[in-house]
Amino acid sequence: MADKDQLIIESGEAAQPFKYAVGMPGSKFFAETRDNKRLMGEKCPKCGRVYVPPRGICGKCYVKMDEWVEVGPLGVIGTFTILRFAFIDPETGHQKPVPYGYGFIKLDGADTLYQHYINIEDESKIKIGARVEPVWAENRKGTTRDIEYFRVID
Amino acid sequence: MDRAAIIGVGMTKIEANKSRETFADMAWEAVNKALDDAGMTIADIDNVVTTSSDFWDGRTISCMAVGDASGAADKNISCIEGDGTYGAFYGYMRALSGSYKTTLVTGHSKGSQGVSSLLTNAAFDPIYERGLGMDMISACAMQANAYMNKTGVTPEQAALVSVKNHGNALKNPVAQLPMKISVGDVMKSEMIADPLRKLDCSPISDGCCAVVIAHEAVAEKFKKRPIWVRGLAFRTDAFFFGDRDLARSNALAAAAQDAYKMAGITDPKKEIDLIELYDAFTYQELLWLEEMGFAEYGKATELLAQGQFDIDGALPVNASGGLMAGHPVIAAGLYRIAEIVLQLRGEAGAHQVKKAKTGLAHGVNGLCGQSHCVWILDQER
Numbered sequence: 001m002a003d004k005d006q007l008i009i010e011s012g013e014a015a016q017p018f019k020y021a022v023g024m025p026g027s028k029f030f031a032e033t034r035d036n037k038r039l040m041g042e043k044c045p046k047c048g049r050v051y052v053p054p055r056g057i058c059g060k061c062y063v064k065m066d067e068w069v070e071v072g073p074l075g076v077i078g079t080f081t082i083l084r085f086a087f088i089d090p091e092t093g094h095q096k097p098v099p100y101g102y103g104f105i106k107l108d109g110a111d112t113l114y115q116h117y118i119n120i121e122d123e124s125k126i127k128i129g130a131r132v133e134p135v136w137a138e139n140r141k142g143t144t145r146d147i148e149y150f151r152v153i154d
Numbered sequence: 155m156d157r158a159a160i161i162g163v164g165m166t167k168i169e170a171n172k173s174r175e176t177f178a179d180m181a182w183e184a185v186n187k188a189l190d191d192a193g194m195t196i197a198d199i200d201n202v203v204t205t206s207s208d209f210w211d212g213r214t215i216s217c218m219a220v221g222d223a224s225g226a227a228d229k230n231i232s233c234i235e236g237d238g239t240y241g242a243f244y245g246y247m248r249a250l251s252g253s254y255k256t257t258l259v260t261g262h263s264k265g266s267q268g269v270s271s272l273l274t275n276a277a278f279d280p281i282y283e284r285g286l287g288m289d290m291i292s293a294c295a296m297q298a299n300a301y302m303n304k305t306g307v308t309p310e311q312a313a314l315v316s317v318k319n320h321g322n323a324l325k326n327p328v329a330q331l332p333m334k335i336s337v338g339d340v341m342k343s344e345m346i347a348d349p350l351r352k353l354d355c356s357p358i359s360d361g362c363c364a365v366v367i368a369h370e371a372v373a374e375k376f377k378k379r380p381i382w383v384r385g386l387a388f389r390t391d392a393f394f395f396g397d398r399d400l401a402r403s404n405a406l407a408a409a410a411q412d413a414y415k416m417a418g419i420t421d422p423k424k425e426i427d428l429i430e431l432y433d434a435f436t437y438q439e440l441l442w443l444e445e446m447g448f449a450e451y452g453k454a455t456e457l458l459a460q461g462q463f464d465i466d467g468a469l470p471v472n473a474s475g476g477l478m479a480g481h482p483v484i485a486a487g488l489y490r491i492a493e494i495v496l497q498l499r500g501e502a503g504a505h506q507v508k509k510a511k512t513g514l515a516h517g518v519n520g521l522c523g524q525s526h527c528v529w530i531l532d533q534e535r
Contacts, residue, residue, distance in 0.1 A: 007173060007174060008173065011212065020280045020281060022281050023281075026281050026282070051397070052396070053279075053281070053282045053394070053396075055394075059392060059397075078300070078396075078400075079296045079297070079299050079300035079303070079400055079401075080296060080299060081292055081295035081296045081298075081299060081347040081348050081349075081350075082347065082348045083292055083346075083347045084344075084345040084346060084347065084348070085291075085344065085345075085346040085347065087271040087287070087289060087291075087292075088269060088271060088272055089287050090272055090275045090276075090284065090285070090287055091285055091287070096287060102286070102288060102292050102296065103296070104296060104395065104396055104400070112394065112396040112397045113395070113396035113397075114396055115282070115283055115286060115288065115395065115396060116286065117286060128299065128300070128303045143285065144281075144282055144283075144285055144286060145285065
């Protein structure tokens with residue numbers, strides 16, 4: 001039997017489209033980033049933790065949250081990485097140019113970390129604890145990309 | 155409480171690309187090896203649990219595609235999506251339920267058939283996280299940085315995990331990546347996502363593992379000495395990384411304590427002879443060992459450098475080569491259980507450790523160790 005040539009069938013180009021419900025807390029969060037360039041968190045009425053992104057329920061206390069508090073826009077880098085290897089961008093299907101930075105940002109007033117890109121123009125400044133600010137997109141559509149990235153401020 | 159034991163194990167060789175084999179082909183091989191090992195036929199199995207992931211298998215209800223090859227025709231078959239240690243946990247509960255005597259548990263995946271970064275990206279929250287392109291490696295790189303920042307552990311120190319485990323794999327015939335390498339080789343390998351280099355990362359793999367779990371009423375009726383489940387627990391952390399302390403793993407510490415308590419273990423360092431754990435990345439072996447109580451936080455690297463975790467050390471860790479030497483997602487934790495069983499029977503061959511009465515097998519489910527499953531297995535009831 002010939003070795004591999006006939007033994008693989010590819011799935012082809014067909015996609016599997018899907019619609020994700022953002023939920024009411026997420027819808028408010030994105031309306032605020034889009035319309036007011038504001039970052040909002042939800043505060044647990046029991047333990048007082050402020051969650052960003054909001055998700056309606058404090059899992060630890062198992063209670064509903066309905067109090068909103070503004071957080072940031074400044075914060076510090078909680079942890080980060082700099083991607084050196086070009087993986088496929090799930091949004092485009094093409095390889096993303098490297099290097100680029102990812103981080104978890106501890107926004108002022110929040111108790112959780114918010115994931116986003118970090119500008120790595122000056123890599124020597126990218127450290128855990130470095131102070132950062134968001135750079136807002138001109139054309140905001142109510143998604144995580146309303147913020148282009150966070151950048152280190154001195 | 156009733157007791158249960160593992161009485162048969164079967165592993166396919168872990169390979170980068172089993173291009174000639176379907177999922178069912180892999181299941182057929184692993185299941186028949188486990189049945190032969192136990193001295194059973196498929197007629198001796200009264201129910202089946204398969205473990206698989208629909209995303210990794212590229213289809214929905216992936217369990218149904220391997221039922222026939224797993225010997226489930228006309229039997230009770232159930233499916234777990236997650237690491238194989240969780241499938242085995244379910245199999246163990248079935249044994250204890252009183253309704254089943256012999257449960258066959260399988261776990262499989264073929265990393266070669268999809269695109270690992272896209273598949274692991276799909277595990278992130280689609281509203282807030284997925285669009286940024288995060289995947290398993292970038293997320294774990296951030297966990298590695300958080301761990302190293304808090305402990306002062308360096309990439310060079312963590313690299314020794316890769317050296318040890320790839321070296322151990324030279325003695326394990328089912329390992330995918332046996333390699334004699336140095337810390338320098340790891341540090342010279344390509345930087346993927348700071349601080350993780352290529353040789354800090356486990357490979358993409360294909361493989362299937364099967365184990366047979368028996369209720370105590372029948373555990374001694376077959377060919378092999380039963381390996382008894384003494385302790386078993388799992389715990390889960392928050393889904394969003396931003397909610398967790400990424401430099402620690404509270405879920406693993408709690409799971410290990412639960413498992414020790416069930417096993418009646420008060421001093422795990424003295425009472426456990428060997429460990430097979432989920433070293434998807436080098437730093438994880440150190441962090442997991444520390445959270446399970448085998449070293450102080452940030453200090454496992456010192457014991458590693460002393461050779462304590464070597465095959466001939468005081469506490470061999472991943473004598474098989476671990477995930478560094480082969481990482482079939484989903485099956486990987488079940489391979490850890492099978493490896494401990496072989497060791498406790500004295501059947502591990504070239505990578506057999508000297509003292510092996512009580513062993514610990516560890517599996518991870520979810521990103522960056524969201525959930526941990528800890529098994530304490532023993533020669534004695």
